[in-house]
Amino acid sequence: MGYVAVKGGTTAIEESIKRLRYERLKDGRVIEVEVIKSCMRGLIDRIMSEGSIYSRDLAALAIKQAEGNPEEATFLLRAYRSTLPRMHYSRPIAPKDMCVERRISSAFKDIPGGQILGAAYDYVHRLLDFDLYNESKREILQWLHLYTETFSQEVPEDHGKLPKVIDLLRREGLMTETERDDTEPQDVTRDNIRFPTRRSERLQILTRGETGAVTALGYAAIRGYGIVHPTVGELRVGYLPVHLDYPMANSQTEDDVIYIGEIQVTEVETLVPEVREENGKAKIEFSIGYGICYGQNETKAIAMSVLDNCLEKSHINSPVHDEEFVLMHIDCVEATGFISHLKLPHYVTFQSELDSVRKTREGKQHDEKI
Amino acid sequence: MMKKYNFAFFDEGSKREIRRATLKAIAIPGYQVPFASREMPIARGWGTGGLQLTLSLIGRDDIIKVIDQGADESVNAVNIKKLIISTTGVQDTEKTAEATLIQSRHRIPEVELREDQIIVLQVPLPEPLRTIEPSEYKTKKLHADQDYNGIWLMLFEQIMKHGRMSTGADHPVQVHGRYIMAPSPIPRFDNQKLNDSKTLTLLGAGREKKIYAVPPYTKVQSLAFADYPFTVEDMSAKVCRLCGTTGVYMDELFDRDTEETYYQCNDVSYCLQRENKEMDDLR
Amino acid sequence: MHQQERPLLTIKNLNKQFGCGCSHCRDTQGHNLEDNYCPVCGTVYACRNVSLKVYPAEILGVVGESGSGKSTLLRCLYFDQDSTSGEGYIHGYNEGRTNIFTETSQQKNYIRNHLLGMVYQNPYLGLRMNFSSVGNIAEKLIGAGNRKVDFMAARAQELLAAVNIPTYRMKEAPEKFSGGMQQRVQIAKALSNNPPLLLLDEVTTGLDLSVQANVLDLIKVIQRDLKIGMIVVSHDLAVIRMLTDRTIVMLNGRIIEHGLTDQVLEDPQHAYTQQLVYSLL
Numbered sequence: 001m002g003y004v005a006v007k008g009g010t011t012a013i014e015e016s017i018k019r020l021r022y023e024r025l026k027d028g029r030v031i032e033v034e035v036i037k038s039c040m041r042g043l044i045d046r047i048m049s050e051g052s053i054y055s056r057d058l059a060a061l062a063i064k065q066a067e068g069n070p071e072e073a074t075f076l077l078r079a080y081r082s083t084l085p086r087m088h089y090s091r092p093i094a095p096k097d098m099c100v101e102r103r104i105s106s107a108f109k110d111i112p113g114g115q116i117l118g119a120a121y122d123y124v125h126r127l128l129d130f131d132l133y134n135e136s137k138r139e140i141l142q143w144l145h146l147y148t149e150t151f152s153q154e155v156p157e158d159h160g161k162l163p164k165v166i167d168l169l170r171r172e173g174l175m176t177e178t179e180r181d182d183t184e185p186q187d188v189t190r191d192n193i194r195f196p197t198r199r200s201e202r203l204q205i206l207t208r209g210e211t212g213a214v215t216a217l218g219y220a221a222i223r224g225y226g227i228v229h230p231t232v233g234e235l236r237v238g239y240l241p242v243h244l245d246y247p248m249a250n251s252q253t254e255d256d257v258i259y260i261g262e263i264q265v266t267e268v269e270t271l272v273p274e275v276r277e278e279n280g281k282a283k284i285e286f287s288i289g290y291g292i293c294y295g296q297n298e299t300k301a302i303a304m305s306v307l308d309n310c311l312e313k314s315h316i317n318s319p320v321h322d323e324e325f326v327l328m329h330i331d332c333v334e335a336t337g338f339i340s341h342l343k344l345p346h347y348v349t350f351q352s353e354l355d356s357v358r359k360t361r362e363g364k365q366h367d368e369k370i
Numbered sequence: 371m372m373k374k375y376n377f378a379f380f381d382e383g384s385k386r387e388i389r390r391a392t393l394k395a396i397a398i399p400g401y402q403v404p405f406a407s408r409e410m411p412i413a414r415g416w417g418t419g420g421l422q423l424t425l426s427l428i429g430r431d432d433i434i435k436v437i438d439q440g441a442d443e444s445v446n447a448v449n450i451k452k453l454i455i456s457t458t459g460v461q462d463t464e465k466t467a468e469a470t471l472i473q474s475r476h477r478i479p480e481v482e483l484r485e486d487q488i489i490v491l492q493v494p495l496p497e498p499l500r501t502i503e504p505s506e507y508k509t510k511k512l513h514a515d516q517d518y519n520g521i522w523l524m525l526f527e528q529i530m531k532h533g534r535m536s537t538g539a540d541h542p543v544q545v546h547g548r549y550i551m552a553p554s555p556i557p558r559f560d561n562q563k564l565n566d567s568k569t570l571t572l573l574g575a576g577r578e579k580k581i582y583a584v585p586p587y588t589k590v591q592s593l594a595f596a597d598y599p600f601t602v603e604d605m606s607a608k609v610c611r612l613c614g615t616t617g618v619y620m621d622e623l624f625d626r627d628t629e630e631t632y633y634q635c636n637d638v639s640y641c642l643q644r645e646n647k648e649m650d651d652l653r
Numbered sequence: 654m655h656q657q658e659r660p661l662l663t664i665k666n667l668n669k670q671f672g673c674g675c676s677h678c679r680d681t682q683g684h685n686l687e688d689n690y691c692p693v694c695g696t697v698y699a700c701r702n703v704s705l706k707v708y709p710a711e712i713l714g715v716v717g718e719s720g721s722g723k724s725t726l727l728r729c730l731y732f733d734q735d736s737t738s739g740e741g742y743i744h745g746y747n748e749g750r751t752n753i754f755t756e757t758s759q760q761k762n763y764i765r766n767h768l769l770g771m772v773y774q775n776p777y778l779g780l781r782m783n784f785s786s787v788g789n790i791a792e793k794l795i796g797a798g799n800r801k802v803d804f805m806a807a808r809a810q811e812l813l814a815a816v817n818i819p820t821y822r823m824k825e826a827p828e829k830f831s832g833g834m835q836q837r838v839q840i841a842k843a844l845s846n847n848p849p850l851l852l853l854d855e856v857t858t859g860l861d862l863s864v865q866a867n868v869l870d871l872i873k874v875i876q877r878d879l880k881i882g883m884i885v886v887s888h889d890l891a892v893i894r895m896l897t898d899r900t901i902v903m904l905n906g907r908i909i910e911h912g913l914t915d916q917v918l919e920d921p922q923h924a925y926t927q928q929l930v931y932s933l934l
Contacts, residue, residue: 009441009448078409085381190387192404192579195507277695324505334577337414341494344416344446348439348476348636351622352557353538355603364533365598515758519766522795523781527788529802530824595802 024067036060045264045295046070050332051077052189052208054263054294071336074210078333086190091243091257095267095292099160100238102296107233107271113162118237120298165234166269169286176274176287197323202311206304207293210332217330218303221320226310230270230289237266237296266301267292272309287312378425379457384408388426388581392572395583400545401513402496407579417450418576420473420492424454427488428471434462435469440477440619440636447475464639465648476539478560480618480640483569485586491554493575496582498542498552518550521593529598541600544591545584553590559602559619564590608633613644659744660706661850661882662730667703667739667754669725669906672696689722689905699725701906703739707850710880714897714914716887716929722906723886724774727852729754730884731771732761743768745849766796770843770881774855776835779842782828786813786838789827793845812841816871833864840871844879851875851883857892869895890930894918902926 037044037060044059051059051074058077066072102118105111117123169175185200186193193201206214221227239262246256268291275282289309291301310320311327319325329335359365378385391405410418417438428434434454438447442464450473451462463469466481475492483489499509502520512520521542528536535541539555543564553561554573564571564584571584584590594600608620611632618640620633635641678691678698685691689698699722707713715723729736741753745768753764765771770793773779780789790809791799799805813823816837827835836856843851853872857865869892876883876896885896893900893914901911902923910923921927 009443009445010452013445013448013452075409075413079411082384082408082410083375083379083381085383188406189408190406192391192406194404195505195510322505324507328506333409334414337416337418338494338577339415340413341415344475345439345444346476346555347621348557348619349539349555351620351636352555352559352603354622356536356538359601359604360532360534360536365529365535365601511758515762517759517762517796519792519796522800523784523788523792526791526795526802526805527784530785530787530806596800597804598802 031064033057033060033064036063040068041296043068043070043073045297046211046300047073047077048295049293049297049300050074050208050210051081053077053081071210071332074332075336081189088244088247090260091245093240093242095236095240095265096164097161098236098238098240098265098267099262100162100236101160102238103162103234103236105165105232105234107165107231108168111165111168111234119296160238162236164269166271166288169233169271174286176276176285193327195324196314197327199308199312202323202327203290203292203304203308205327205331206291206307209300209304209330210335211297211300213330213332213335214300214307215303217320217326218306221306221310225318226316226320227272227306227313230272230306230309232302233269233271233286233288235266235268235298235302237264237298239264264295265292266295266297268298268301268305270302270305270309375457377430377458378428379411379453380408380422380425385426388422391581392423392426392583395572395581396570396585398549399585399588400543400549400551400582402551402575402580402582404579405581407576410576411453412449414577415494416446417473417475417492419574419578419581420475420490420576421450421453421574422576423490423572423574423581424471424473425457427490428454428458428460430458430460432460432470433468434460435464435466435472435639436462436474437472437477437479437637437639438475440621441638443638465643466637466639476555476557477619477636478556478563478571480635480637482563483567485568488570488572491556491571491573493552493554493573493578493580495540496552496573496575496578496580498540498550513549516548521550525593525595529595535594535598535600542593544593546588547591550593551582551584551590557603557619558592558600559605561590561592561600562602566590610635610641610644613641615641615644658708659749661709661711661744662705662707662884663740663742663749664703664705664730665740667700667726667729667741668698668737669700669722669729669734670696670698670737683905683907686905689720698906700729700736703903703906703908705901705908705911707882707884709744709849709882710876711899712876712883712885712897714885714887714893714900715903716890716893716900717903718888718929721903723903724854725906726903727771727854727884727886731769731852732758732765743850762796766793767846768848768850770845770848770851772836772839772843772851772853772856774858776827776832776839779839780827780835783826785824786818786827786830786841787823789838790842790845793842797846808845809841812844813838816841817867831864833860833868836860836864836868837871840868840875844875844881847879847881849882851881853883853885855887856885857887857889872896890918902929 037056040063043063044056047059047062047070048054062073062076065076100116102120103116105115166175186198188201188204222229241262242260243257244260246258270289271286272289273284274287275284287309289305291305291308293301307320307326311323313321314323388405391403395403408422410421412418412421434451436447436451438444441447455462466479469487471488473490478489497509499512499521502524503509503512525535539557540552541558541561542550543553543561545551553564566587566589568586570586573582592600605617605620609616610620612634615635619636621636623632623634625632672695674696675691675694677693678685678696683698683701686698703726715726717723725734728734736754739754742749743753743764746753746764771779787806787809790812791805794805794808810823818834818837827838857868860868873896875881887893897914900914900917901908902917904925910917910926917926918930921930
């Protein structure tokens with residue numbers, strides 16, 4: 001008989017899960033979560049960002065469970081996140097308070113505080129390093145010891161805080177003036193999303209977006225389907241402190257906060273030249289595109305800033321300026337889910353379609369008895 | 371750091387929020403209520419909308435039945451049922467009449483449902499107007515204005531081309547004379563079961579973040595023209611090879627040995643109960 | 654003669670502006686504008702205090718150069734654009750007692766589907782290019798609540814025949830048609846539910862001369878046979894002269910002259926109209 005996959009589902013699933021476990025373990029080796037946490041910074045950062053939860057431990061666990069498959073690992077974190085009650089909201093975090101580890105500006109050569117290259121892949125040669133096959137623990141500890149000895153012991157007075165590049169332009173009146181907007185941001189994971197969206201919703205969906213999808217659409221935007229070449233005003237990677245209101249306190253003073261830790265983020269501000277008419281004269285100024293995400297995810301953060309700017313200009317007729325086109329299709333869990341659902345059986349629906357197709361071949365409805 | 375999961379997976383706040391959206395959906399039959407759809411432990415597009423409804427509603431005394439394309443034992447149904455049971459510990463059943471809560475993908479059971487039962491349908495694409503208008507912002511407006519010319523025109527064009535409407539499953543319906551609604555990809559055969567049903571029907575689309583409902587005893591009309599009435603899949607001459615029933619929705623199968631097409635009830639539990647002679651008084 | 658009759662359409666002080674205006678241009682009766690444009694904030698005052706009446710079975714011409722606000726006027730009447738302020742009353746909707754501009758979008762749909770027909774200069778605005786021509790006409794009937802396929806198909810065929818679309822092409826999509834044919838399908842569509850008022854926006858612009866004559870003849874015939882009221886917008890005085898009974902002349906969003914068409918064209922009063930008429934001679 002043909003494909004009658006309606007019986008024995010329970011057993012089939014159990015066997016499939018066993019087989020999956022076998023694939024993970026078949027070489028008789030186990031990777032420790034701690035090792036993943038120490039050695040897979042790139043993957044962890046990406047998954048925290050897409051998974052929308054800041055926890056290196058959980059990300060490492062998810063990576064282990066998913067055998068390093070980023071879409072699965074993201075999925076695990078997201079599903080876990082759904083079960084967490086929202087106990088507190090942090091105080092607003094000001095990115096200007098960032099303890100900066102890396103910071104570059106493509107707009108100015110000389111910026112107050114200087115360019116800080118920090119840790120980056122930008123200038124490594126992408127040559128496979130076969131020596132990594134034989135890296136020994138003794139050697140790396142020795143190297144670590146020597147290298148860290150060169151670190152300065154003094155904590156800088158400003159705790160690594162640096163002035164923002166775009167403030168320079170803003171002081172000169174070259175930035176598009178925007179009104180300060182302190183309305184409570186909308187949380188798309190707690191409240192349903194509605195179109196047209198508010199910027200807080202857009203930024204949240206973009207920062208949760210799948211890295212490849214955000215990059216692809218950002219790329220499309222600067223290649224010809226959106227804004228012309230933007231300039232990275234500033235890209236910074238560093239740590240931001242997170243504070244909560246002291247739970248019992250009534251007053252909202254500075255003292256009633258609890259420091260709960262810090263998060264590493266990548267923040268990007270891109271500058272996009274824009275012509276505006278004022279008093280009948282054309283005036284060029286810069287509008288901003290904003291990108292931020294957990295961990296060190298530079299390409300994603302830049303692409304996000306490009307898309308943020310594009311979505312502010314919804315009147316332009318191009319897919320990357322269409323908020324529904326961008327925001328509805330870049331989420332990893334949604335996209336992979338719906339694509340993969342095509343694997344589910346569709347035989348009721350197909351049967352119905354088949355009935356319809358056969359009837360249309362038979363001819364007009366009016367010629368038969370109803 | 372990892373904590374154990376709550377009863378029915380969600381925290382209670384999330385459940386309440388989903389129930390609030392559900393109440394609104396019942397109050398406005400056929401209207402798609404947006405909600406903050408959660409990520410679930412199963413993939414988006416695999417029934418997460420239905421699952422969120424089920425988990426927000428389920429209590430310890432509920433008896434759950436899960437079906438996928440008519441079958442309790444299909445892998446996806448089993449998988450969803452397993453998750454519900456492992457996070458709640460409730461009892462499950464394959465018998466439609468015994469269940470208090472039924473989650474189904476693309477079928478409404480053959481046994482008529484009762485007032486004390488709830489059926490939850492999984493929905494992949496909740497927007498019946500999506501084929502004629504890709505933008506959510508615009509389809510919302512069309513619904514608000516009750517501007518349904520586009521979808522009627524689509525059906526008109528089908529008749530112009532093929533001499534009849536050529537919709538398959540998910541044939542659009544109008545609920546309570548107001549909203550046009552996607553009944554989820556149930557066969558046209560099941561559309562009629564929604565009309566004036568004794569049961570509350572809830573529809574959940576997880577990926578598209580919408581909940582909608584058909585309350586009990588509500589008028590549900592399949593869209594059709596006065597001179598081209600709605601027709602269902604023709605099951606009249608088909609007999610189930612296993613239980614001998616006629617007039618229910620059948621799967622078409624092919625016997626490789628005899629090279630003949632034969633039919634089997636799509637609703638597997640119904641078929642089994644008929645075979646075991648448990649069904650006479652139920653139908 | 655018109656004075657005894659009730660007007661089909663009455664428009665009072667219709668205003669439409671693009672932009673929010675500023676202290677420089679607001680409430681100044683247009684004194685600080687350059688034409689109809691505020692040089693400070695960039696607001697365009699497309700229609701300014703436009704008032705007019707259309708009587709049953711009458712053709713009213715609206716003439717003016719491009720940018721004078723005549724197309725915007727039609728778009729506002731057909732609710733394609735929200736008017737900024739003003740009143741509109743149409744006989745046949747609530748006995749002409751309700752301001753149509755402040756009705757809900759649901760009611761506006763009703764008015765559009767039952768009482769109005771519109772023919773755009775650009776057929777892409779008025780037709781669903783990839784639906785069949787028959788379907789395009791049925792859409793308007795569906796909008797007016799019709800649910801009988803055979804009736805709608807027959808009506809569509811009748812109308813398409815009336816505008817000289819050959820029977821064997823009626824199920825084709827307008828995207829496959831020439832510009833003149835598309836325009837004729839649009840007219841058929843606009844006529845489908847016998848609207849008392851038809852709005853025509855530069856319907857012959859961009860068509861070949863022979864096709865133009867063809868379309869104009871068609872409009873004439875329709876008006877004579879069906880007794881439909883029309884507003885014909887055109888920058889082409891020949892079209893105005895041939896079709897219309899009365900004419901209004903628009904400049905920078907305002908009506909600067911109105912009267913019987915012959916009168917306006919033979920003896921223009923306003924300097925701008927004079928220039929317009931004499932430049933053509």
